[in-house]
Amino acid sequence: MPPPHRRGANRRRYRTAVLGASAGGGIPDGAGRPLRVVTGIVLDASPHLLVLGAPGGGETRVAMSESTAIWHGGRAGLAVLRPGRPAIVRLKPTNCAGGAEGAGGAGGLGDAEGVGRVGSVFGADRVWVGISRVTGTILACGRDAVDVDMGPHRGRTRVAIPPNALERVLVRHPRLEPGYLIDVICVGSPDGPRAVRPGTSQPGYRADDLAAPEVTAPVPEVLRGTATWFGGADERGTDAPDPTDGAAYPAVDPEGDAGGCADAPSGCVAFPYLSIGSEIVVHNECGGRAAAVPVVECGCAAARFCDRCADCDATPRGRIVELTPAAFAGLGGDLESGCFNAAVRPVGTAGRAVSW
Structure with missing residues (x-):
């Protein structure tokens, strides 16, 4: 099976052939262009x-x-x-x-x-x-390391938390216990990722105790909440950080070949279902920059986080997108800060009005 980003490119090409190109990309009026x-x-x-x-x-x-x-x-x-x-x-x-x-x-x-x-x-x-990030559910804790389930697409890893970083991590992640969520910014090392600071604050609930929205909850045309990033560098390998601009979306359809996870949680936001290869417009509401990015992965880990970002103001609860490091930095986000306030909208097809 081809890698997700290649399958996504094929799906975008087929969709454009059938439905036509998107109407102007749906970028909000007045939004700045992304940085290089x-x-x-x-x-x-x-x-x-x-x-x-x-x-x-x-x-x-x-x-x-x-x-x-x-x-x-x-x-x-x-x-x-x-x-x-x-x-x-x-x-x-x-x-x-x-x-x-x-x-x-x-x-x-x-x-x-x-x-x-x-x-x-x-x-x-x-x-x-050498920046990277570990986000997921804690499986086991040792004296100076934590085993983390990052979701079916990303597998499991062990992240070291040295004494000089432990105090900072515990301030925002007080429950380093199996079953709770963790999100830490790391640097690569020959032995794997090494945490240097928390990425965001730890949600107070267990990973399997997320309150989903009501089935009848309306799905907004524009989602507002937290944008984070995923992946990054790993000094155990020789490949460069993934240069692809893309997004992991928390509600990729699990049916057919859409690319979603059958056991992914619904999250705490009422999301519209998308598929790998769809495009979304991400608007950094703090920095003012916006761009259309392709959905390249199912954001199973992000769906479990019902938290807030306070980059410039407190966002509504919920992570609505994870971006590749290049996409996040290009939209004005600082990778070590971990998040920014975002608005996300699926790109409309030709002839469809786009409103923010």
């Missing part, structure tokens, strides 16, 4: 230039400056840009005419067309080195 993001494996780094290797070969060269913020478990310096480590780079305009020249780009909402072209004027704004 590139991902890859660090090949070389200096105070003025970062060279990344793409999964399919080639290089991306990105200008660095004193204002570039680097993250590796916290604010870090150039020393963490070691060859072989995966990195996610959000770009910004720069006055340096050769600011982002190179041989190619990968990933990022709005793509990286400026990267690799003569006269490009983009440099590195923020660089996340």
Whole structure:
């Protein structure tokens, strides 16, 4: 069976052939365009230039400056840009005419067309080195590690929680017990993910005790709630972080070949069912940026979280989308912060009015 992102691309192509292209993408009026993001494996780094290797070969060269913020478990310096480590780079305009020249780009909402072209004027704004995330249900707890079920698409993992991070995690995740949910931001290590901070606050209920909405609850045209991100880097492998812009949606239809999970919870939000390959518009209501992204995975883990984000104001309860790291960063989210307030709407087909 082909991987989900490839099946999703095929489904989008078939749908467009039958129903026609979407009407203008359904982007909210006045929304900003997404920022450019590139991902890859660090090949070389200096105070003025970062060279990344793409999964399919080639290089991306990105200008660095004193204002570039680097993250590796916290604010870090150039020393963490070691060859072989995966990195996610959000770009910004720069006055340096050769600011982002190179041989190619990968990933990022709005793509990286400026990267690799003569006269490009983009440099590195923020660089996340080796960042990843573990979200799911606690299976077992040890003295310095937790076993987590991340859902049927992501499997199980063990995340280390060293003493210097445990206090921070316990402030927002006081119940590190089997059956409760966990969400932590990590850095990759040769032994697997290592937690450095909580991603969000822990819901107070057990994972199997989620209150679903009434069957008769109306399904809103625009969903409002929390957007988070999933996946990220893993230093045990040599592949770059997934450069694909996409979303894990909590209500992928489990019937037929739609791609959903038969045992996925319904969540605490009344969602419309979608399928792998559908498109949704995600609007960062704090930063004001928006883009249409494809549904590439069933968001089984997100469906279990009936929590809030307070990036700029408290959201309604419920995670309504998980984004790939490049998509999240491109919409203005800071990966270490974990979430932003979002509005999500399925992309309408041709001729259908779109309202926000």
